[in-house]
Amino acid sequence: MSTGIRVASLDDIPEGEGIAVDKTITGTADNIALLRDDDGTVWALDDTCSHEEASLAEGWVEGGYVECPLHSSKFCLKSGEVQGLPATRNTCPHRVNVRDGEIYLFPNEAP
């Protein structure tokens, strides 16, 4: 079992915000958005909204969901499941682990 990729410090992401990790680092098809919910937990989803070109890392993170910065489709932080139109497809979740204030990403592993 891999130890994951150290991608950021917890302090890099204020609660309710996100950052995008480039796909050259994650080795995935899409960049990965690290999203920190307002309860402090960190989640990871494919960064590009399944509707049009928008970075979910720039979205509004609150109450277990991220809202796309373009047209407000919401996705579940935990499952990537789309909650409402205009997007119709889910986005892919990835496993995240926080150890000693550092965020480790496990691309393509289920959370």
Place this chain on the structure above:
Amino acid sequence: MVDRVVVVGGGIAGVSTVAALRTGGFDGDLTVVDAGEFPYDRPPLSKEFLKGARDLKDIALQPAQWYDDQAVRLVNLTTVTALRPGIAGVELSDGTTLSADRVVLATGGRAARPPIPGSDSPRVHVLRTAEDAERLRTVLAPGARVLVVGAGLIGAEVASTALDLGCEIVLADPVRPPLTGVVGAEVAAWLHEVHAQRGITTVQAGVESFAEVGAGIEARLAGEDEPRVVDVVVLGVGMVPDTALAEAAGLEVDRGIVVDAGQVTSNPAILAVGDPTRTRRNGMLLPRTEHWEAAQHDGERAATTILGVAARAESAPWFWTDRHHLHVEAVGEMAAASTTVLRGRLGEPPFAAFGLREGRLVGAVGVDDSTAVRAARRMIDRGIAVDPTRLADTAVDLRRLLRG
């Protein structure tokens, strides 16, 4: 007991109604009657779809499988010819009748075609449906001369897309600047200037008449001595609500289908949602709200009415427009503001403007700054008192301001 619901029309309001019914646990018969092949999303019609970057399947409101998964019967390529209020049923264009316990009218509307002489020419286009967009796309060739009439949301978006396609554009609107009521005077003026900055000729004038000349069309604009000759005209001057079925069924209609706060028409078995509706609240008949999210919320509200559960809390109205590679969002009522506070520099996106009245936020508009607008929406909804200097300070994180 409601066992059968028929939704008339497969736009965002109609599809949101059925989706919310299923999400809310409705397990009865659910039918959507739609004139098209399948329900699709309209916002891309003036942008990516018009450009040819997306086809109809790409802009489907739901994938085909969704209707099976959700047990929603889609009666496509069919129109409803009459309501049967007695049985809450509908008569279809194929001659059959569908019985139901509740009918939801999601009939939308059509693009307005004001009675301008000559506007019945096939060279004068409107944009409301995918067919309209496909027809328009074929004539938006590089170098085509295009007159766009109306510089509100649709007109500005079409002008932007046509420019990207290489057309030569004149954008005419008698109002200067358009959208002042919804985004405030400063932002409206700047947004309108962007057209000219990108090479569009903006004219402050209405159109008096059209006449076909050769392969083109001549437009006489108010106050201009010479007519302008173009290849294509696009009218973006608003919509006409489709209230025909409601009127024929004797429902209360007043420039829109009149509904109560739960989307119920004057007939308790018939609800109505989306663009063609007007809500009567506390005895006041409100104007129509012709925005995508408002239609979505109508559908959700209709579903809660049918399910007999509480509707979710109202939120300040919100819309977006994408033009000239700028993402513009507005929330609340900028027109109700007595003062405006700017966050960032006007004309240098990302920036936002906040409208305040008596220490409370009443509206906001952002250009490439959706975070400001999302924060503003929550401040408006929660009635949070705001400090204008902190709103204006880009060093202050609005999410934190919201948390207090």
